[in-house]
Amino acid sequence: MTFDQIAWLPLSAGVTAVGIALSYLAFRRRGLAAGLRATAWSLLPLAAYLTGALRTVWNIGSAVVGFVTGLVFSPMVWAGVVVTGVSALLFFVSGGMRGRTLSRARAAGADPEAAAKPGTPRKPAKAAGPQPVEGGAKPAPADDFSDIEDILKRRGIS
Template sequence: MDTFNQIAWLPLCGGLTVAGLVLAFLAFRRRGAAPGLRTTAWALLPMAAYLTGALPALWTIGSTLVGFVTGLVFNPAVWAGVVVAGLSAVLFVVSGVMRGRKLRKKETPAEPAVQPGASRPAVGATPPQNTGTKPKPAQKAERRPAAADDDFSDIEELLKRRGIS
């Protein structure tokens, strides 16, 4: 707090506000009303912070943040902690992969042998149930000449299968 009192805040905030208002005037002339008003709003903030007494709080927040960042960047113990945290994350991922492989190896001997070329059902998939009825034979779609076949034939076939057409 001692450094805060050594700075002449009124001239500093006043100077920042005046400089911002000059830039706002230039923004009005070159780019129009909306950018000029936005620049004016930003220019008034330093004087508003001084007049409301918010500068000590902003100074404390800024100095604490700068102290934290410099302590984080220049402290070897902090970097060692970052390395340990990274190692921990890598070990979690590796152990998860190893656990998944172990679980898959346990399931493999209980499964029946699959012939080469045959597809295996997906994990967690329910086997097809035999209801005792024969499946209906697929209806033959109308054959059109190759020249008349267009992109809508697939859609028409799908609609016919669903009974929508």
């Protein structure tokens, strides 16, 4: 049904007349303020017809209904909704990963902003094992599994 197929003047005038009758009842039961407010609401349908705003309201309503029915019944739109959900999920996951990177960098005493940027070289960890001693003499080399043994001991595995 199109806008021009409906007899809007009698419809608007009828709604306004019924509203004014109900406004009189509101005035008798709840007082002058309630009656005036109800009369103001009752005059809006006729005012919308006379100013041409009724056609705009019709166009907005039909556009909303068209959008909703297109959304509900279109597989392509649902694919778009799924892609939007995946995008939002990826934003949340990447934010959590960035937060972990920043907290690890803070715990290690490194610059947290530099650690969060991809491609930024990280400070090498201190070498586990024998360190050179002043005077040029090196201690005997420890076996290569000492750092692994330390990790296992900290976790309660021996």
